[in-house]
Amino acid sequence: MLNYIWFGLIFISVVVGTITGRIDLVTEAAISMSKTAVEIAIGLIGIMALWLGIMKIAEESGLIKIIAKIIKPITIRLFPDVPVNHPAMGSIVLNMAANMLGLGNAATPLGLKAMKELQELNEQKDTATDAMCTFLAINTSSVQIILPATVVGLMGASSSEIFITTIFATSMSTIAAIFSVKFLSKMDRFKIRQETK
Amino acid sequence: MTESLIFITNQMSKYIIPFLLVGIPFYGLIVKKVKVYESFVEGAKDGFDIALRIIPYLVAILVAVGMFRASGAMELFISLISPILNVIGFPAENVPLAMMRPLSGSGSLGLFTDLVNEYGTDSIYTKIGATMFGSTETTFYVLAVYFGSVGIRKSRHALIAGLIADTVGVIAAVYICKLIFIA
Structure with missing residues (x-):
């Protein structure tokens, strides 16, 4: 899936760029974006270290286990293949809480910690598990209940009007994410294959 | 109504990070006697x-x-x-x-x-x-x-x-x- 989309994006870019005479810009974008990617990753180091450090304290003091236990009724349904008291559950919840409050900086490190813990349960290390796909889909659907600071900045006084509409739309997208991930995971073409090509 | 909701949530998001930064080490060190500095570095x-x-x-x-x-x-x-x-x-x-x-x-x-x-x-x-x-x-x-x-x-x-x-x-x-x- 991602193979075709990735190739498709590049292929279409080169073809369209040639036709529109913007092939220079396409080349330039390829080079500058590869730089940007590294800059983003390097920029993450500090904030990652901060939250992973705090999370380690939360883990060793047993806080994560307590949180995991509290939200068991929800996670047991969303992530049936993860043991109920697994630390991944605690990280997942903290990631979602950070996302809801619009704390993107904290959400990413917490999410990556959750991914690391989910990976420990994974038998095929290069293939996403059902739980990972569910977690990712919920994340990409944006569970934010606070308007993004950038939007508030641009909208000014009108931002209060879009509070309700955003909650509605984001609830719809999250529900869609959960249903589609559950449905798709049962489709043949998305099943985990033991043999790799 | 929505204005006050936004106000409350914005206030919450302002304090949530400081709260976590102090609350988690507090629980670790004071309640559970975890070596918080060492744990932090280990995780970081x-x-x-x-x-x-x-x-x-x-x-x-x-x-x-x-x-x-x-x-x-x-x-x-x-x-x-x-x-x-x-x-x-x-x-x-x-x-x-x-x-x-x-x-x-x-x-x-x-x-x-x-x-x-x-x-x-x-x-x-x-x-x-x-x-x-x-x-x-x-x-x-x-x-x-x-x-x-x-x-x-x-x-x-x-x-x-x-x-x-x-x-x-x-x-x-x-x-x-x-x-x-x-x-």
Whole structure:
């Protein structure tokens, strides 16, 4: 899936760029974006270290286990293949809480910690598990209940009007994410294959 | 009512990080006698590894998306798809943002800024755009970072599910805004 989309994006870019005479810009974008990617990753180091450090304290003091236990009724349904008291559950919840409050900086490190813990349960290390796909889909659907600071900045006084509409739309997208991930995971073409090509 | 809700949630988000930064070490050290400094350093060590690990995935995704945007393919695609979306009541003014949102955070913020400058903050198009912005995510970036951090190359159905969620989010944004703001 991602193979075709990735190739498709590049292929279409080169073809369209040639036709529109913007092939220079396409080349330039390829080079500058590869730089940007590294800059983003390097920029993450500090904030990652901060939250992973705090999370380690939360883990060793047993806080994560307590949180995991509290939200068991929800996670047991969303992530049936993860043991109920697994630390991944605690990280997942903290990631979602950070996302809801619009704390993107904290959400990413917490999410990556959750991914690391989910990976420990994974038998095929290069293939996403059902739980990972569910977690990712919920994340990409944006569970934010606070308007993004950038939007508030641009909208000014009108931002209060879009509070309700955003909650509605984001609830719809999250529900869609959960249903589609559950449905798709049962489709043949998305099943985990033991043999790799 | 919504104003006070926004005020409360904004206040909450202002204090939540300091609260976590002090609350977690407090619980660790005072309640559970954990060696908090040593634990912190131990955990923080992973930050560097994770950041390095996501680089190849980020390069792959950001380069492809960047090339696509630079080539003008986006505009072409939008001009093709707009008439179809118009039939189901999706305003042409909001198509670029809806298409850009899963691909690029900075790109979609730029398009949203354009909407504000072009139509003002009271316009239905701006409100739809703001709602879209808050209810969807840059799916490709999240996929690259999250899966990349643990070396997952086969993403299975995660991308398609994320894109379905984005689609539902933008459509819901259009309809709820039309319902509420065009009475």
